[in-house]
Amino acid sequence: MRLFKKTNIDFLNVRRICYLISSSLILIGIITMFVKGLSFGIDFKGGTEIVLAFQERIEVSDIRTALTKVQLGNSEIKYYGTDNYVLINTGEQAEGTTIADHIKSAVQASMPDKAFEVVKEDKIGPKIGKELRTDALYAIIWAFAAILAYIAIRFKFAYGLGAVLALIHDVLITLGFLTILNGLIPGLNLDISQEIIAAFLTLIGVSVNDTVVVFDRMRENQKIYRSMSLGEIMRKSLNETLSRTLITSLTIFLVLVVLLVFGGEVNRGFAFTMAFGIITGTYSSIFVASAFVLDWTQYKNRKKAAA
Amino acid sequence: MRNQLSRIVITVCFVILAVYFLWPTIQDYNYRKELSRLNGADSIAYAEKNHDDMLEAKLKRMKLGLDLQGGMRVVLEVDIIQLLNDIAKNRDDNFNTIIKEVRTETSANEVSVIPVFIKKFQDRGIRLSRYYGNIRDDDDKIISMLEDETEKAVDRAIEIVRNRVDQYGVSEPGIQKQGGRRIIVALPGVKDENEVRQLLRGTALLEFRLLKDPQISYKVMDAIDRYLTGKTDLDTAAAASAKDKEKKEPEKRRDALTELTGGTTVSETDTSAEAQIAREHPFYLYVRPDQQGNGEGYVAEKDRDRVVRLLERPEVQNLIPADFEFLWSAKVQTFRDEQKFYILYPVKKTPELTGNVITNAQASVDPEDNRSIVNMEMNSEGSREWARITGANIGKRIAIILDKGVFSAPVVQGKIPGGRSRITGMDSPSEARLLEIVLKAGALPAPVTTIEQRSVGPSLGEDSIKAGMNSTIIAIIFTILFMIVYYRSAGAVADFALIFNILFILGVMAGFQATLTLPGIAGIVLTIGMAVDANVLINERIREEMAGGKTLRAAIDAGYEKAFSAIIDSNITTFLTGLVLYQFGTGPVQGFALTLMIGIGASLFSAIIITHVIFNIMTEKGVNPNFG
Numbered sequence: 001m002r003l004f005k006k007t008n009i010d011f012l013n014v015r016r017i018c019y020l021i022s023s024s025l026i027l028i029g030i031i032t033m034f035v036k037g038l039s040f041g042i043d044f045k046g047g048t049e050i051v052l053a054f055q056e057r058i059e060v061s062d063i064r065t066a067l068t069k070v071q072l073g074n075s076e077i078k079y080y081g082t083d084n085y086v087l088i089n090t091g092e093q094a095e096g097t098t099i100a101d102h103i104k105s106a107v108q109a110s111m112p113d114k115a116f117e118v119v120k121e122d123k124i125g126p127k128i129g130k131e132l133r134t135d136a137l138y139a140i141i142w143a144f145a146a147i148l149a150y151i152a153i154r155f156k157f158a159y160g161l162g163a164v165l166a167l168i169h170d171v172l173i174t175l176g177f178l179t180i181l182n183g184l185i186p187g188l189n190l191d192i193s194q195e196i197i198a199a200f201l202t203l204i205g206v207s208v209n210d211t212v213v214v215f216d217r218m219r220e221n222q223k224i225y226r227s228m229s230l231g232e233i234m235r236k237s238l239n240e241t242l243s244r245t246l247i248t249s250l251t252i253f254l255v256l257v258v259l260l261v262f263g264g265e266v267n268r269g270f271a272f273t274m275a276f277g278i279i280t281g282t283y284s285s286i287f288v289a290s291a292f293v294l295d296w297t298q299y300k301n302r303k304k305a306a307a
Numbered sequence: 308m309r310n311q312l313s314r315i316v317i318t319v320c321f322v323i324l325a326v327y328f329l330w331p332t333i334q335d336y337n338y339r340k341e342l343s344r345l346n347g348a349d350s351i352a353y354a355e356k357n358h359d360d361m362l363e364a365k366l367k368r369m370k371l372g373l374d375l376q377g378g379m380r381v382v383l384e385v386d387i388i389q390l391l392n393d394i395a396k397n398r399d400d401n402f403n404t405i406i407k408e409v410r411t412e413t414s415a416n417e418v419s420v421i422p423v424f425i426k427k428f429q430d431r432g433i434r435l436s437r438y439y440g441n442i443r444d445d446d447d448k449i450i451s452m453l454e455d456e457t458e459k460a461v462d463r464a465i466e467i468v469r470n471r472v473d474q475y476g477v478s479e480p481g482i483q484k485q486g487g488r489r490i491i492v493a494l495p496g497v498k499d500e501n502e503v504r505q506l507l508r509g510t511a512l513l514e515f516r517l518l519k520d521p522q523i524s525y526k527v528m529d530a531i532d533r534y535l536t537g538k539t540d541l542d543t544a545a546a547a548s549a550k551d552k553e554k555k556e557p558e559k560r561r562d563a564l565t566e567l568t569g570g571t572t573v574s575e576t577d578t579s580a581e582a583q584i585a586r587e588h589p590f591y592l593y594v595r596p597d598q599q600g601n602g603e604g605y606v607a608e609k610d611r612d613r614v615v616r617l618l619e620r621p622e623v624q625n626l627i628p629a630d631f632e633f634l635w636s637a638k639v640q641t642f643r644d645e646q647k648f649y650i651l652y653p654v655k656k657t658p659e660l661t662g663n664v665i666t667n668a669q670a671s672v673d674p675e676d677n678r679s680i681v682n683m684e685m686n687s688e689g690s691r692e693w694a695r696i697t698g699a700n701i702g703k704r705i706a707i708i709l710d711k712g713v714f715s716a717p718v719v720q721g722k723i724p725g726g727r728s729r730i731t732g733m734d735s736p737s738e739a740r741l742l743e744i745v746l747k748a749g750a751l752p753a754p755v756t757t758i759e760q761r762s763v764g765p766s767l768g769e770d771s772i773k774a775g776m777n778s779t780i781i782a783i784i785f786t787i788l789f790m791i792v793y794y795r796s797a798g799a800v801a802d803f804a805l806i807f808n809i810l811f812i813l814g815v816m817a818g819f820q821a822t823l824t825l826p827g828i829a830g831i832v833l834t835i836g837m838a839v840d841a842n843v844l845i846n847e848r849i850r851e852e853m854a855g856g857k858t859l860r861a862a863i864d865a866g867y868e869k870a871f872s873a874i875i876d877s878n879i880t881t882f883l884t885g886l887v888l889y890q891f892g893t894g895p896v897q898g899f900a901l902t903l904m905i906g907i908g909a910s911l912f913s914a915i916i917i918t919h920v921i922f923n924i925m926t927e928k929g930v931n932p933n934f935g
Contacts, residue, residue, distance in 0.1 A: 124758075198896045270829055
């Protein structure tokens with residue numbers, strides 16, 4: 001079976017439009033981040049998170065009423081997967097697990113007829129939260145640095161730059177998308193947690209995969225067709241690898257959908273982030289990374305010619 | 308064919324190794340299944356018969372993370388600053404200021420305490436030998452001494468925590484040091500948080516201290532009360548420095564009063580008895596002196612925090628003589644009218660004896676009132692001291708204090724020989740048992756604070772395992788079907804390699820005794836999607852080469868050769884991000900990074916080596932693989 005016949009699409013011709021689309025998407029994302037604010041999970045802000053499993057469906061408003069009595073009414077309360085699991089999340093700090101105890105006794109006192117079981121309870125000190133935030137930032141910077149260095153060595157510096165630019169593009173668009181959607185889809189928690197950061201790093205790793213495969217083909221074609229211009233080489237290489245790029249992205253996307261549906265609550269945010277990221281990643285390896293390399297090289301050549 | 312042979316041999320070796328490493332895990336699973344099938348006497352007999360094998364399988368099987376089997380993870384931080392404070396001599400105001408500054412500066416982030424601490428002294432031009440070591444020692448010597456001390460303290464803390472956990476009885480606990488001053492404690496299968504908190508929290512510093520003369524205690528309470536109403540004739544110590552503070556003094560007093568009352572004021576015209584007390588004796592409104600002349604104060608449960616804050620204020624501290632302090636009762640006391648009180652005991656600052664003389668502890672029940680108690684035994688030196696102390700203080704009261712909480716303050720009836728003592732006032736037998744454990748394990752060299760605690764209930768763990776299994780199987784089926792539909796027999800070959808790939812991942816994980824977490828399973832699922840990428844690259848390339856007019860055999864070889872650099876480069880970049888993730892992530896996320904990296908390695912091998920061998924054998928046998 002072949003989904004993609006031998007193609008000859010002039011991807012790079014539309015790159016200016018793509019720059020426009022990408023920058024507006026990034027801009028929308030950044031504006032949303034400023035307006036709505038990035039919502040961090042307790043891993044990163046410190047606090048208490050507790051998941052209660054009830055026997056039957058429970059109303060979030062009832063839980064809020066119960067918590068208001070102990071001055072925890074401003075906690076984040078939402079369903080965790082199904083509607084008999086409730087996740088309560090507060091940034092309040094206190095020694096030990098005092099906050100969690102308050103929550104449990106308040107819920108029990110206000111709904112004595114409804115039994116519940118504590119299935120998950122996390123308490124993160126503010127110090128840990130702050131450290132994890134810096135660690136996550138460093139992790140992403142280091143990943144970029146490692147990729148830049150590796151591609152610069154294996155190909156050319158401009159290629160490394162193009163690849164990293166495409167990755168920054170993916171991360172920003174995905175982050176903006178998550179910020180916009182967070183809280184809109186019931187049962188899907190997109191607060192930035194350790195799992196989401198892991199998704200971003202994996203996304204970086206997988207997205208750069210596509211870029212590298214295109215670059216590899218360009219490296220090969222440059223040796224064979226010495227007289228061809230870079231633009232033509234790129235067009236040829238992008239078309240030759242198109243089938244592989246799409247097939248691979250499709251299999252990974254399929255697997256992520258499986259993980260999203262069947263992988264359990266913990267993996268849901270991860271799978272969602274990556275599934276969206278795979279789409280931007282595939283797009284960016286064609287329209288951002290290669291396009292940047294082309295524009296950058298042409299700019300350098302013009303400068304050289306002028307000098 | 309020779310070339311093929313070596314590849315086949317390597318593959319077979321890997322398969323055997325993977326199965327060998329996975330064998331205990333499989334066996335462990337079988338034993339468990341068998342045990343849950345049998346019941347009653349049969350299961351006991353079965354467990355006894357296979358005891359050794361089961362134990363071995365359990366030790367060597369692949370470990371499940373706390374998120375899959377349920378349990379608690381606690382991160383403790385050893386309070387190095389407190390330790391530096393405790394081992395210093397001749398502490399003065401300068402020293403206390405430095406300690407305070409270091410505490411605020413290091414509370415925000417994970418920096419080493421000692422360099423910050425030392426820099427403070429050097430900035431002020433104070434020699435460390437004023438507070439530590441010998442007066443002739445230079446700073447370098449003292450710095451290395453302090454570093455050594457703290458290192459030892461953290462190691463000793465780990466040792467003690469391990470002792471406590473072992474005695475508490477957790478199977479396969481994980482206790483490890485993280486960074487300079489943190490301890491990670493993983494307790495699989497543990498459900499009762501309250502117990503764990505008691506087990507890990509306290510330093511278990513046991514002290515026997517004499518109570519201060521009640522008359523002095525009453526006087527001090529009076530002084531505080533007068534201070535709050537503003538009628539104070541300042542204590543001599545405070546008076547010396549009062550001149551320059553004169554202006555601020557009324558403000559401070561008002562602050563202190565607000566601290567206590569929480570800002571509620573009593574109207575001047577209110578003539579009720581309560582209002583009168585509130586106006587004239589605000590302190591006594593919250594702290595009621597006992598009626599028996601013991602020098603104790605009773606504080607209602609709800610007021611405790613306020614009184615704690617009031618007593619912490621420096622101007623109130625100035626009113627309390629230097630040789631004693633007020634300590635709280637460890638437990639809330641309930642009186643006949645159902646009111647709940649904490650008791651403030653006036654105790655001397657210097658302990659008569661500390662817990663390091665305790666050699667044994669035993670939880671028990673008091674035959675007189677059936678309450679839980681812990682009996683303690685002392686070593687010979689401690690016994691002699693104890694006999695001397697009790698002999699010299701007949702009729703006086705000695706407080707038994709654990710981690711600054713007073714458990715009881717009995718009157719000494721007579722000299723106690725043989726080093727016997729007991730702690731009373733436990734709420735339950737389980738609390739007594741935990742106290743027994745921490746007393747036996749010894750006191751921590753410095754206080755520890757819990758900075759992170761995560762617990763997962765066993766039911767969520769089971770759900771997670773199910774979810775993980777389901778998604779893995781469904782992902783495998785999807786991928787297998789897709790490859791066969793898209794690439795026909797070449798797809799089937801890639802699928803075959805995929806199965807080996809999963810076997811290798813599990814084998815490597817079992818071999819390294821790595822821990823499988825839920826994000827780890829996500830890593831495996833993702834690897835399944837990514838593993839076929841190498842085969843997609845190769846198969847697409849072979850299709851291209853065939854379209855270019857090459858024979859099947861030549862196209863296969865060219866396809867593998869030309870796809871190789873793309874496969875290597877793209878996988879190395881992914882591997883690099885996995886490495887970064889492993890370095891910076893914690894717990895479950897590290898589990899994910901690990902499976903991702905192992906998955907990349909395994910998929911490179913199975914996608915490149917195994918499929919190539921199969922294609923070669925197929926073409927040699929005259930069976931032409933179909934690339935769809």
